[in-house]
Amino acid sequence: MQAVVGLARALASAHEPMDAVRAAADLARRALGGSMAAISRWERERGQLRVLVNSGDLAPGEEELPKDEAYAVADFPEIVRFLHERWTEGGEPRAWVETAEGPGAAAGADRRAEQPPGRVGALRRRGRSSCVVAPVLLHGRAWGELYVARGPGEPRFDAHDEEFATVLASLIGAGIAQTEQLEQVRRLAFTDPLTGLANRRAVDARLDEALEHHRRDGTVVTLAMCDVNGLKRVNDEYGHDLGDQLLTSFANELAMCAATLPGAIAARLGGDEFCLVVEGSGADEVLRVAEEVCRRSRLLPYGDGVACGVASTGDPIGPVTTPATLFRLADAAQYRAKAADSLGPVAAGRTGAAVLPPVQAAERRRFRGAREG
The missing domain is CATH 3.30.450.40 (GAF domain)
Known part of the structure; x- marks a missing residue:
């Protein structure tokens, strides 16, 4: 017994x-x-x-x-x-x-x-x-x-x-x-039903854990926020089914890029907003991956790329004690990227944005034509 x-x-x-x-x-x-x-x-x-x-x-x-x-x-x-x-x-x-x-x-x-x-x-x-x-x-x-x-x-x-x-x-x-x-x-409870990525609840939990490690031993924590451009236009012109396909296609690209960073999770925060949470990698390394995310996003059929803002404790952004602080800084960087129509990510605490080679018009037409076909 x-x-x-x-x-x-x-x-x-x-x-x-x-x-x-x-x-x-x-x-x-x-x-x-x-x-x-x-x-x-x-x-x-x-x-x-x-x-x-x-x-x-x-x-x-x-x-x-x-x-x-x-x-x-x-x-x-x-x-x-x-x-x-x-x-x-x-x-x-x-x-x-x-x-x-x-x-x-x-x-x-x-x-x-x-x-x-x-x-x-x-x-x-x-x-x-x-x-x-x-x-x-x-x-x-x-x-x-x-x-x-x-x-x-x-x-x-x-x-x-x-x-x-x-x-x-x-x-x-x-x-x-x-x-x-x-x-x-x-x-x-921790998964976005449309894309299969982590959701906002999972991001908050992961950031709480990562920032605790940052406070304890200085581990670098980085948040990259991505806003999918043109989703409203796609929904209005082609319907919400195609808009959902655009979101899931971008989610797949984001997840593949996240897989190259140890300790990273890819998430959909809601609507057209996505993010990467990375613990342990340097800010420069995350920025390189964010650049790749931006490049891949511009190749998606019907999409207009993404606006990407990055905030990292590895950059001079001041003390970060809560997820809200990191979100605020990444959101502000993302706003700068959107206002400047930047092709690459904008990082909090840094000036300028990554310069990416433009996608050739013929290449974009080829991708879109394949989709429409």
């Missing part, structure tokens, strides 16, 4: 799905008296079980958080049936025991014609005596499995262990389902 309560508490307090998986593997191993435990997820599209976490005494080649440890489901015929069926209350699959000795040696062996060589061979190769395997279900459908093993000289798992592992796997499934739902809610 203590083990069940402990597992339930650990799963309830997990903030991310992987937090729940790691806690589940460790606590299930301890509860079942195993030397190691693993939790794997079924990747339906690939027909394989991918190991998410290993816990305890690991054999050579095993890693706590493996990147590419996966096993073809076809190699484990005993789990094929439960993977392909939908289970309802009262009809859930139960755990089973395997041993390195092979058929007939495990408790509950009478329920199977023979032990699959895949499990037996794996136990022998890794110097383990027995294991108990429990299917993990989410919403009545197979999600993966809990695997707990014991080393040589340790008692083999028995029918009581099978029953207990079934209960633990049920708790694990419920806990993972809860954390995945919370993850989805958080993702929706």
